[in-house]
Amino acid sequence: MAGASQPTIIAVANQKGGVAKTTTAVNLTALLALAGKRVLLVDMDPQGGCAVCLGMDTEALERSIYDALVKPEVGIADVVVPTAFDFDLAPANIDLAGAEIELKQALAAETVLQRKLKPVLDKYDYIVIDTPPSLGILTVNSLTAADKVLIPISAEYMALRGLRMLLDTLENVREVTNPGLKIMGILATRYDGRTINSREVYEYLREFCEREGLHLFPQVIKQSVRFAEAPGYQTPLVIWRKDLDGAKQYQKVAEEVINGEV
Template sequence: MDKLLTTEQVAERLNVHVNTVLRFIKDGKLPAARVGKEYRIKERVLLAFIGDGPAPHTGALVIAVANQKGGATKTTTSVNLAASLGKEGKKTLLVDLDPQGGCAVSLGLDTSELNLTIYDVLVKRDLDISKIIMETDYRFELAPSNIDLAGAEVELMQILSREGILKRRMESIRNSYDYIIIDCPPSLGILTVNALTAADTVLIPVACEYMALRGLKMLFDTISNVRAATNPNLNITGILATKYDARTLNSREILEYLQALCKRENIRMFEPVVNSSVRFIESPRYAKPLVNMHPELDGAKAYQLVAQEIING
């Protein structure tokens, strides 16, 4: 007997918004049976439809900034990369998938006063992600989060195809941007898996500290599992060394290790190294990305060079 698929499952397989699937059904392009208020599509019907070759997806390059180690500068990297891409004239959306709401805090926003966040988009089926997106003063837009997102891990367990929820929710706005940056939480739970499922590529910031190396293999394993299960086209755009202090033997050894690892695994090592600086710690106090507040500093220049490397492929 043919497996019956929901419209959301079909949308995930076709990498389109669920509304596109409904339009295919309405136009008679995709035969479906109505079950109550829902539609069901036979798997063999979908396979025949795929054989016609749906148009390849175009739109924003989605970059997940991921590393389950806390203090790996994921939020600093996400905010400054989004601001750098904005300065290059690229329309960019920053999606904060960390319950700590660090992206909004870095921009001087009080997360406790946010009425709608990415949490609402994930758990409320009918809420369009465009309703939570806000403008910033730094040439990129923000889909913020707050502590409410901490409860999403439990609530998402009740939702069908939960690993692909973020991908489905973003489909309606993907063509509106050149780049979408996802700031992942410091864990490898369902939120990070959602980010990796939605992403085209992963940027891994690694602080030049010994403890930062311990979780790299686990992250690589998670990426491999996501490729096998939900996102076969996911790749790693590169590793970015951060918190580098050339004066210390520790930093120099970690950088050498990362360079050797990237060469061995055929992963790009971003040429700029983000130097350790108290300015990164201070910038949230002034509610500005460092690339906007002190563009002349080495750390800010590094992020601008990373943005140019991403733009140039």
């Protein structure tokens, strides 16, 4: 055991697609690194979005998180690459889609990532895990390895539909593989204050979180086309344009995380 220098492991999860999981994981990681923390970003999504946001070519990867998950002789340290933003990345590419099937045949398939992370725990203050838009074995591995889950929810009606199913899954993971798993909070993303829809969804989330005893980040992430532009500059928004509102909003979220309030 790594003792005092255990990192905080944060899984960014929501089985709904396009709710800003990857955007949140990448920008939070960049801000934690900017604050002087030692951070590893683990991409558990075969879409490989983390590397794409950082301008890295996932096709050209010699090794990826896939190799670490399915090959006993490959460790996480063997697939980790440094990024230009002072944090490390365990990148994914489409190979990881195959791990869905291969992992199912492994013994204790849900705990593979948790076990693989052990040797590198003392190298980091935070490990942030980006997850795919499903509740399959890759997400369950991520939730099993994590201390806390951050749930981004796009501020629109359709995005609310899967929330109960996600919470049930978290409860399941707690019962079966990771009793210590905590919900860090729900983060409203793609919020458009001009629409009644966004305001109503936020109000619904506020009441829901109060009822369920969940933390709702007071800082919402507003809808901004800049988020879609940032990957084109191969840089997380919070580094590319610190001055923009979107960057400042993620900064508030990161402060809450660093201060240990969530």
